[in-house]
Amino acid sequence: xxxxxxxxxxxxxxxxxxxxxxxxxxxxxxxxxxxxxxxxxxxxxxxxxxxxxxxxxxxxxxxxxxxxxxxxxxxxxxxxxxxxxxxxxxxxxxxxxxxxxxxxxxxxxxxxxxxxxxxxxxxxxxxxxxxxxxxxxxxxxxxxxxxxxxxxxxxxxxxxxxxxxxxxxxxxxxxxxxxxxxxxxxxxxxxxxxxxxxxxxxxxxxxxxxxxxxxxxxxxxxxxxxxxxxxxxxxxxx
Amino acid sequence: xxxxxxxxxxxxxxxxxxxxxxxxxxxxxxxxxxxxxxxxxxxxxxxxxxxxxxxxxxxxxxxxxxxxxxxxxxxxxxxxxxxxxxxxxxxxxxxxxxxxxxxxxxxxxxxxxxxxxxxxxxxxxxxxxxxxxxxxxxxxxxxxxxxxxxxxxxxxxxxxxxxxxxxxxxxxxxxxxxxxxxxxxxxxxxxxxxxxxxxxxxxxxxxxxxxxxxxxxxxxxxxxxxxxxxxxxxxxxxxxxxxxxxxxxxxxxxxxxxxxxxxxxxxxxxxxxxxxxxxxxxxxxxxxxxxxxxxxxxxxxx
Numbered sequence: 001x002x003x004x005x006x007x008x009x010x011x012x013x014x015x016x017x018x019x020x021x022x023x024x025x026x027x028x029x030x031x032x033x034x035x036x037x038x039x040x041x042x043x044x045x046x047x048x049x050x051x052x053x054x055x056x057x058x059x060x061x062x063x064x065x066x067x068x069x070x071x072x073x074x075x076x077x078x079x080x081x082x083x084x085x086x087x088x089x090x091x092x093x094x095x096x097x098x099x100x101x102x103x104x105x106x107x108x109x110x111x112x113x114x115x116x117x118x119x120x121x122x123x124x125x126x127x128x129x130x131x132x133x134x135x136x137x138x139x140x141x142x143x144x145x146x147x148x149x150x151x152x153x154x155x156x157x158x159x160x161x162x163x164x165x166x167x168x169x170x171x172x173x174x175x176x177x178x179x180x181x182x183x184x185x186x187x188x189x190x191x192x193x194x195x196x197x198x199x200x201x202x203x204x205x206x207x208x209x210x211x212x213x214x215x216x217x218x219x220x221x222x223x224x225x226x227x228x229x230x231x232x233x234x235x236x237x238x
Numbered sequence: 239x240x241x242x243x244x245x246x247x248x249x250x251x252x253x254x255x256x257x258x259x260x261x262x263x264x265x266x267x268x269x270x271x272x273x274x275x276x277x278x279x280x281x282x283x284x285x286x287x288x289x290x291x292x293x294x295x296x297x298x299x300x301x302x303x304x305x306x307x308x309x310x311x312x313x314x315x316x317x318x319x320x321x322x323x324x325x326x327x328x329x330x331x332x333x334x335x336x337x338x339x340x341x342x343x344x345x346x347x348x349x350x351x352x353x354x355x356x357x358x359x360x361x362x363x364x365x366x367x368x369x370x371x372x373x374x375x376x377x378x379x380x381x382x383x384x385x386x387x388x389x390x391x392x393x394x395x396x397x398x399x400x401x402x403x404x405x406x407x408x409x410x411x412x413x414x415x416x417x418x419x420x421x422x423x424x425x426x427x428x429x430x431x432x433x434x435x436x437x438x439x440x441x442x443x444x445x446x447x448x449x450x451x452x453x454x455x456x457x458x459x460x461x462x463x464x465x466x467x468x469x470x471x472x473x474x475x476x477x478x479x480x481x482x483x484x485x486x487x488x489x490x491x492x493x494x495x496x497x498x499x500x501x502x503x504x505x506x507x508x509x510x511x512x513x514x515x516x517x518x519x520x521x522x523x524x525x526x527x528x529x530x531x532x533x534x535x536x537x538x539x540x
Contacts, residue, residue, distance in 0.1 A: 008480075012505040014507075015461055015505075015507070057263065057506060111424070116465060117457065117461050149424040150425075
């Protein structure tokens with residue numbers, strides 16, 4: 001009988017798909033908004049897991065940045081695998097330091113911090129207000145994201161909460177790089193639940209499907225399908 | 239292009255080589271073919287022993303639906319071009335002079351030869367419709383990377399377009415990446431023989447020959463260990479040499495298909511191709527030659 005040779009050393013790993021939540025925890029997010037956000041992210045996790053079941057070569061690594069007066073890691077900076085990811089309750093207070101959160105994201109997406117190989121990261125920004133950081137700071141953060149390779153490659157989506165007069169649509173759209181999706185506008189709790197679930201699963205699936213290699217000179221970002229129309233039985237705004 | 243059983247082993251006075259391609263786990267699930275290919279050649283050319291290897295990774299995207307053909311053609315033209323690249327290379331006094339000449343001539347010739355072969359294949363495969371469609375789009379259907387090496391008594395010549403790994407494990411256990419990392423490539427994009435400016439996208443190097451293990455692999459392998467420069471990938475490479483030392487080339491070659499399939503299944507999901515060359519030091523003898531090399535082309539493709 002032939003001698004069985006031990007498999008060579010070296011830890012085998014799947015290709016990483018980095019998923020970033022960027023959540024507004026400013027005072028205006030208090031009450032129903034933050035409660036729905038907490039619930040929706042928890043409910044989205046098993047859906048994301050199910051969505052990638054047919055892509056076993058994908059390992060989802062999750063992180064979350066929360067922002068109010070400042071931006072800080074809610075989960076991170078070391079990402080957590082989906083199996084170990086637990087969404088701890090967020091509370092709301094303070095201002096809306098969106099620019100600081102985007103700068104943190106840009107740092108996390110830098111080539112020094114992210115493996116060069118892998119699926120396009122998924123970044124979902126959820127906010128209900130105007131950025132209270134100086135506009136220049138916001139524009140610098142967006143420019144940085146648009147410049148770094150993973151910032152360009154990432155699937156960047158934003159969900160706005162509340163009435164359209166309550167948030168800065170133009171500002172949030174600068175973060176979004178999916179023209180077919182645009183800004184997802186959640187007017188009530190049900191829409192927020194639906195959008196968080198749709199955005200997180202659709203973006204994950206689209207990123208996972210992008211495994212097929214393409215030419216550098218022809219490469220385009222992953223393009224998501226148009227979101228389904230929001231059918232909601234709720235008429236009660238936030 | 240799915241290697242089964244033991245990979246062929248090629249020996250020469252310079253050392254030995256073997257390789258293997260395995261269809262990726264995600265390709266198996268999706269009913270896609272193995273889009274990798276490799277070719278090995280050993281023999282005597284211009285009175286000197288030569289060991290040649292080429293590895294290609296056809297792109298997986300739908301627009302590259304003939305990429306497995308493109309990859310196979312690429313390995314064939316690579317061997318052909320490496321067998322007559324610089325007939326006077328023995329006259330070069332420095333690796334720098336040879337490197338310049340190699341960088342100046344090889345990328346253009348291998349790219350153009352590949353384009354000719356692709357156009358011939360497209361004509362025979364697509365018939366009249368070939369002329370009716372956009373020629374660039376047709377060429378893109380065959381898109382592939384290509385990694386090559388030619389080992390001669392004095393030099394190790396290397397060239398690469400697109401992703402994948404060429405690395406050298408020296409006798410004193412140093413891991414060297416002889417070609418520059420391409421910083422512009424992130425995610426799963428790659429340069430390609432089908433790129434518009436392919437000739438300018440090649441990286442080349444010429445090293446003085448020294449003993450060690452030379453590895454050429456498609457990215458499906460290193461991606462299963464966290465990437466080219468990941469410590470776990472380097473651990474794998476060193477361990478592979480230990481296995482060869484401990485169990486011998488034949489047994490490692492026999493185990494390689496199973497290992498590569500396992501890496502794809504538990505790791506990247508991609509097709510995986512690995513060519514290994516154990517290069518003897520200049521003054522050393524080769525006591526592990528498996529096949530004689532009498533100058534007759536001794537070629538294998540999978």
